[in-house]
Amino acid sequence: MELPGGGSVRVPEPYNRKPSYPTYANKNGIEKDMLVAYRNWRSTMSGHPECDGMIAIGRAERFASLKAFMQSARGGRSIQWSDADRIPGQPWDGNEKRYPAEESDGAAGPQIVQLLAVNRVGFLKTYHLSALMYVAGNRDGLHIGVWIADVHGGANKAERLVKSIAGSFER
Numbered sequence: 001m002e003l004p005g006g007g008s009v010r011v012p013e014p015y016n017r018k019p020s021y022p023t024y025a026n027k028n029g030i031e032k033d034m035l036v037a038y039r040n041w042r043s044t045m046s047g048h049p050e051c052d053g054m055i056a057i058g059r060a061e062r063f064a065s066l067k068a069f070m071q072s073a074r075g076g077r078s079i080q081w082s083d084a085d086r087i088p089g090q091p092w093d094g095n096e097k098r099y100p101a102e103e104s105d106g107a108a109g110p111q112i113v114q115l116l117a118v119n120r121v122g123f124l125k126t127y128h129l130s131a132l133m134y135v136a137g138n139r140d141g142l143h144i145g146v147w148i149a150d151v152h153g154g155a156n157k158a159e160r161l162v163k164s165i166a167g168s169f170e171r
Contacts, residue, residue, distance in 0.1 A: 003035050004034060053081075057144050114132060118149060132158065142165070142169055
């Protein structure tokens with residue numbers, strides 16, 4: 001898939017399927033700066049689109065910092081993923097506590113990791129799906145962000161996705 005600013009990457013299954021209708025990345029105009037790929041982008045009964053995860057890929061030189069890339073990439077998240085950093089079980093009173101985004105230097109470079117709890121609607125009740133955001137900085141000239149549920153592989157899968165995408169980058 002082509003990257004804004006030049007070059008291409010191989011986006012792994014099932015993120016490589018093009019959504020058939022507009023996404024939040026389209027709506028918020030972030031696709032001019034990065035490639036955003038969704039896992040199972042679909043419409044819900046409420047009429048709002050939803051997904052099971054997201055990958056954002058951008059050329060590192062197009063962003064002032066890894067944190068700037070992360071903040072821009074967040075514009076592509078669906079409604080439930082946008083609220084996933086809020087710690088469950090709190091009243092909605094404007095003072096909700098949120099999971100912190102932790103910046104560190106990993107073995108392969110800078111990274112930002114944040115725990116998430118994605119709200120889901122089941123047949124009889126709502127529940128929270130544990131997940132995480134993993135944003136890897138300057139991997140072969142790319143910033144790559146992965147929003148992934150633990151049931152889809154969690155942290156280990158996120159690291160493998162980043163390594164695979166960075167390894168496929170062709171300038």
